[in-house]
Amino acid sequence: MKTTKRKIGVIGCGKVGMGFAFATMQSGICDQLVLIDKDMRRAAAEAEDLRHGLCFLPRVTEVYAGDYPDLADADIVLITAGAAQAPGEDRMALLRRNTEVLEEIVGQLLEVHFEGIYLVATNPVDIMARLARQLSGAPARRVIGSGTILDTARLRALVGEFFSLDPKNVHAYVLGEHGESEFVPWSQVSVISKSAVTVCHQHPERFPLASLYELEAKTRNAAAELIEAKGATCYGIATALVRLCDAILSGDNSIFTLSCHTGGAYGLRDIYLGVPAVVDGSGIREIVTLELEADEKEHLRRSAHYLDSMYADIRPQFV
Numbered sequence: 274m275k276t277t278k279r280k281i282g283v284i285g286c287g288k289v290g291m292g293f294a295f296a297t298m299q300s301g302i303c304d305q306l307v308l309i310d311k312d313m314r315r316a317a318a319e320a321e322d323l324r325h326g327l328c329f330l331p332r333v334t335e336v337y338a339g340d341y342p343d344l345a346d347a348d349i350v351l352i353t354a355g356a357a358q359a360p361g362e363d364r365m366a367l368l369r370r371n372t373e374v375l376e377e378i379v380g381q382l383l384e385v386h387f388e389g390i391y392l393v394a395t396n397p398v399d400i401m402a403r404l405a406r407q408l409s410g411a412p413a414r415r416v417i418g419s420g421t422i423l424d425t426a427r428l429r430a431l432v433g434e435f436f437s438l439d440p441k442n443v444h445a446y447v448l449g450e451h452g453e454s455e456f457v458p459w460s461q462v463s464v465i466s467k468s469a470v471t472v473c474h475q476h477p478e479r480f481p482l483a484s485l486y487e488l489e490a491k492t493r494n495a496a497a498e499l500i501e502a503k504g505a506t507c508y509g510i511a512t513a514l515v516r517l518c519d520a521i522l523s524g525d526n527s528i529f530t531l532s533c534h535t536g537g538a539y540g541l542r543d544i545y546l547g548v549p550a551v552v553d554g555s556g557i558r559e560i561v562t563l564e565l566e567a568d569e570k571e572h573l574r575r576s577a578h579y580l581d582s583m584y585a586d587i588r589p590q591f592v
């Protein structure tokens with residue numbers, strides 16, 4: 274039976290899962306946090322390690338290693354289980370390995386009649402989110418992939434640095450696949466209520482347009498560079514996911530670029546890819562339809578086509 278306690282489950286206690294768990298404890302966004310990993314000893318040790326910090330935290334979160342029945346009444350289950358991208362490895366190379374992991378996890382969640390929100394971060398995240406929806410049969414609003422939330426955050430940080438502004442004052446989105454075919458619709462990037470491209474045209478010496486456009490490649494390559502240098506990425510995505518879960522639990526109608534079921538938005542019928550969406554307590558409230566330029570629409574269509582062909586590799590009968 275659902276209680277009034279805000280409860281989040283994390284499946285996969287690796288770098289991303291534990292980065293999320295640590296940040297969740299620090300921010301106190303939920304009352305209960307359940308950790309699950311196929312390595313149960315590890316999950317138990319991680320939970321105990323987190324509990325050792327409790328007396329220093331402003332709010333107490335009950336954290337424990339559990340099993341699937343503990344997730345029956347969770348509001349959100351974050352799935353970060355699976356193999357991570359190896360240095361130089363394409364996200365799509367993970368596809369088959371992580372498909373099996375997801376099948377097992379969703380099967381277990383169905384067995385305990387989980388009715389909360391599936392939040393998928395395992396890569397390739399757009400494929401995994403679509404697969405989670407197909408396997409679970411849950412309504413589209415309840416199955417969310419982290420999509421380009423992190424890429425968008427990286428872009429906003431870079432654009433903020435470029436214009437010497439707090440990234441919170443930069444409006445920008447990375448759309449499409451969380452991966453190589455993602456792109457920045459520059460027509461939608463604005464600072465101080467002005468198009469960023471217009472600001473560059475007005476002050477070409479201070480803000481060269483070519484340098485602004487370079488930020489797109491920097492954003493796209495950020496993950497690969499970090500993986501090359503430190504083996505994985507975790508803090509950026511963990512921070513983004515905590516904020517997203519906070520928005521879901523508090524129902525504050527914030528907008529994030531997430532991997533959502535498009536359901537006809539942007540002319541894309543049945544696919545998962547990164548688009549801006551309003552999030553409330555029930556998950557995806559609605560997809561935001563941006564006024565994209567013709568070349569941007571084409572870019573999104575190409576990214577969708579690429580993801581569709583990847584999905585066909587694992588589920589040809591559903592494409």
Ligand code: NAD
Pocket residue numbers: 284285286287288289290309310311312353354355356357358371374377378394395396397398419420423451505506507510
């Ligand atoms: P990791 O190897 O550190 O952790 C993965 C964990 O999953 C391990 O503890 C492993 O024991 C567990 N696991 C594997 N199979 C399981 C199963 N069937 N049930 C329960 N637990 C299982 O990996 P990581 O660095 O934490 O990355 C996790 C995933 O997140 C990867 O797919 C990675 O590519 C992805 N990721 C996504 C983003 C994003 O923006 N969406 C960013 C970074 C990483």
